[in-house]
Amino acid sequence: MGFDRQRTFEEVMIEYLSHAAQTQRSFDTTQHRVKALREFFAGRVMNDLSGKDIREYSSLRSKAGKSPATINRELAALSAAINWCAVELEWKIPNPVKGRTLREAESRVRWITRAEVDSLCRSARTQRFGDLLEDFIRLAVNTGCRKEEMIGLEWRRVDLASRLFYLEGEHTKAGKRRSIPLNEGAMSALKGRMSFRAENCPASPWVFSRRTGEKVVDLSDGFEGACKKAGIKDFRIHDLRHTCAAWLVSAGVPLIEVRDLLGHSTVQMTEKYAHLAPARVRDAVSVLDKPMSQSRYTDNPAGRAEGALKLVST
Structure with missing residues (x-):
């Protein structure tokens, strides 16, 4: 295998998608993102890819009305493809995507009463x-x-x-x-x-x-x-x-327990609901109004997932 051989966008994606088809549950989504990438990167020599190319892609997609989150997911697919070929196939190609993602707005949280x-x-x-x-x-x-x-x-x-x-x-x-x-x-x-x-x-x-x-x-x-x-x-x-998450957090269920119920991989994914728990914050700062010996603020483990769901039963 020649390390300095020029690799095109198509070569990288064919190899990566062949692998992804066997391992990804969200393969259809990956294909959709690669389709968007192909419109810009088709025929490009990946060995020469630079940060300028990434910035141009982001700019064009922004002008097309795509959100920063969408653009970042597309670039993540490109980055994953480059990384896979560099590691698994030992292709000598750069990854200029690193450090060039766009700032995203807070994720959408829409719920009803x-x-x-x-x-x-x-x-x-x-x-x-x-x-x-x-x-x-x-x-x-x-x-x-x-x-x-x-x-x-x-x-x-x-x-x-x-x-x-x-x-x-x-x-x-x-x-x-x-x-x-x-x-x-x-x-x-x-x-x-x-x-x-x-x-x-x-x-x-x-x-x-x-x-x-x-x-x-x-x-x-x-x-x-x-x-x-x-x-x-x-x-x-x-x-x-x-809606389920919002009701739970509003009822005082700890974020870590909401995370477990929803199946989030990290509690950071659940933190977007944290603003719905003002009572919890008030209880926490109320400790400052009491002498330490009178404080009853403790980490209450009673609200496990099964008990927590009783709070939102409809």
Whole structure:
């Protein structure tokens, strides 16, 4: 293998995508990002890639209306491809992406109140397959699970007696297994799906299935229709997950426990909800008003995930 051979963008991406196709759960997303990169870098000799090229790419994508977050994810795909070829194939190519990402705004946190959830569910019930959509909404806001985690949920992983369902690594974004405790709101949603299954498709393995027993593929159209009818604007399916987190944090559940429930890989990902816990901060500073001997402020371990979810039961 010649270390000084000139390598094109296409060569790098073919090698990297061949690897990524076998290892990444989000391979479709990676392909989408590489498509955007190809429009600018097609035919480029990667050995000569410089910081100027990265800045030009970022500028063009910004002018095209793309957000800093989107541009950074695209550049991250380029960086990952370069790094993989440099390490695994020992290609001598530079990585000028390092240190040249754009500053991002705070991540979006959109959530709704319990009254708005009830309104959304009433709107859902008026639509075709409305009971299914309502159960999906109720399960989402009471567990904080991602859309894919719920749509792919099988009955064999649901334990109503123990009030849990289980997600294996293959079902989660972080690739780690976790168990999801079920409060009354979640139990009610699952019992609704169980009744539907018994009446229409008793052999179906899927919690969210059609009358034929086939797995539900997408609920986006029905969800958007319910939001519109309920007058809830700028609200996406993923925001149901934000809603669960917001309710938990507002009720005083520690961020580290919310992290465990949602399956975040780091507590930093959960910190975007920290501003919703002003009471916790007030309790903390109130310690300064008392002599140390009178302070009762301690780290209360009582709010484990299962107990915490009782606070958001709907």
